[in-house]
Amino acid sequence: MVFKERRFYGLPPEGLTGPDHADLETRVANCLATVDGLDASDVSVVSKGNTILLSGTVATIEEAERAEEAASTVEGVAEIVNRIAVA
Numbered sequence: 358m359v360f361k362e363r364r365f366y367g368l369p370p371e372g373l374t375g376p377d378h379a380d381l382e383t384r385v386a387n388c389l390a391t392v393d394g395l396d397a398s399d400v401s402v403v404s405k406g407n408t409i410l411l412s413g414t415v416a417t418i419e420e421a422e423r424a425e426e427a428a429s430t431v432e433g434v435a436e437i438v439n440r441i442a443v444a
Contacts (some may be wrong), residue, residue, distance in 0.1 A: 382409075407434060421443060
């Protein structure tokens with residue numbers, strides 16, 4: 358299978374230019390996976406524009422805060438909505 362750049366008569370379609378939000382979600386999730394002292398296996402990452410929604414559960418409030426802090430360091434993230442619950 359060959360993947361080609363999204364084009365419409367040689368020009369990019371309107372509204373599809375700009376950052377790839379799936380890529381932003383992936384970069385934030387990868388960042389959370391590498392943070393020391395954070396088990397992010399039950400944390401989900403969803404982006405809407407440049408806003409990141411973190412949800413799921415962690416063991417301590419410090420882990421929830423650490424996740425928010427780490428997500429804010431990823432390039433392209435403008436705002437974090439932290440809905441991580443402490444189990």
